[in-house]
Amino acid sequence: KAGVTQTPRYLIKTRGQQVTLSCSPISGHRSVSWYQQTPGQGLQFLFEYFSETQRNKGNFPGRFSGRQFSNSRSEMNVSTLELGDSALYLCASSLASAYQETQYFGPGTRLLVL
Amino acid sequence: EDKVVQSPLSLVVHEGDTVTLNCSYEVTNFRSLLWYKQEKKAPTFLFMLTSSGIEKKSGRLSSILDKKELSSILNITATQTGDSAIYLCALGGGSQGNLIFGKGTKLSVKP
Numbered sequence: 001k002a003g004v005t006q007t008p009r010y011l012i013k014t015r016g017q018q019v020t021l022s023c024s025p026i027s028g029h030r031s032v033s034w035y036q037q038t039p040g041q042g043l044q045f046l047f048e049y050f051s052e053t054q055r056n057k058g059n060f061p062g063r064f065s066g067r068q069f070s071n072s073r074s075e076m077n078v079s080t081l082e083l084g085d086s087a088l089y090l091c092a093s094s095l096a097s098a099y100q101e102t103q104y105f106g107p108g109t110r111l112l113v114l
Numbered sequence: 115e116d117k118v119v120q121s122p123l124s125l126v127v128h129e130g131d132t133v134t135l136n137c138s139y140e141v142t143n144f145r146s147l148l149w150y151k152q153e154k155k156a157p158t159f160l161f162m163l164t165s166s167g168i169e170k171k172s173g174r175l176s177s178i179l180d181k182k183e184l185s186s187i188l189n190i191t192a193t194q195t196g197d198s199a200i201y202l203c204a205l206g207g208g209s210q211g212n213l214i215f216g217k218g219t220k221l222s223v224k225p
Contacts, residue, residue, distance in 0.1 A: 004156075033212060043157075043202065043215035056212045090156065102148075103213065105156040 002027065004093050004106035012112045018079040021109045025072050025093030031055075032074040033103065034066060037088040046089075049074050050096070078111075086113045116141040120203050120216035128224050131193050135219045137203030138185040145207035147179055147186050152218070153199045160188070160201075193223045 005024045013019050025032050034046040045058040049068035066076045072093075078085055088110050092103040121136045137147070146164045150157035161170045166181035174193075179186045190197055200218040 042217040102159045107155045
């Protein structure tokens with residue numbers, strides 16, 4: 001079974017731009033969660049999607065948004081980029097519940113904001 | 115406020131040593147505690163614990179949850195250089211209904 005894939009793997013943007021990251025979950029998985037990982041804050045939960053609906057949301061500003069498609073693929077968008085948005089963005093999928101089952105992580109997208 | 119605290123933050127040992135990593139938590143609506151290993155990019159799943167006092171084992175790794183003490187430990191015996199990684203503890207549940215991660219313990223195993 002193919003694992004979680006994320007594209008692109010690396011991205012360089014400038015302040016004020018916007019960016020869209022993509023995540024394809026493991027086949028059959030319907031829950032997709034997004035995390036931001038930085039050296040200072042560690043892994044922080046952004047949001048979770050299940051069956052095309054946002055089910056949970058972390059404490060991030062409205063510039064961070066996402067969506068999920070009918071095939072469970074998910075996209076995350078960050079508008080008006082700030083230097084502090086530089087981070088590794090990880091996507092994880094599970095069958096139905098993010099904390100009652102194992103979450104499988106993708107390799108991440110490394111975003112650098114200049 | 116939900117939080118997960120891991121200790122120590124970093125640890126250097128020699129091959130063959132036994133290590134114990136700690137995870138303590140304060141979280142509303144506890145559902146599960148998970149351990150992950152992160153070597154380069156993607157965290158990989160190690161254990162999920164939901165019941166207190168039941169040890170989970172996988173080879174040289176084992177973990178146990180103590181709900182009374184609100185903590186868990188991850189033990190690694192006969193460490194190898196390949197065990198060098200960041201070990202993450204995560205709580206399932208909480209006010210956000212998702213995983214809350216600790217900052218991790220960076221383990222370095224010297225030959």
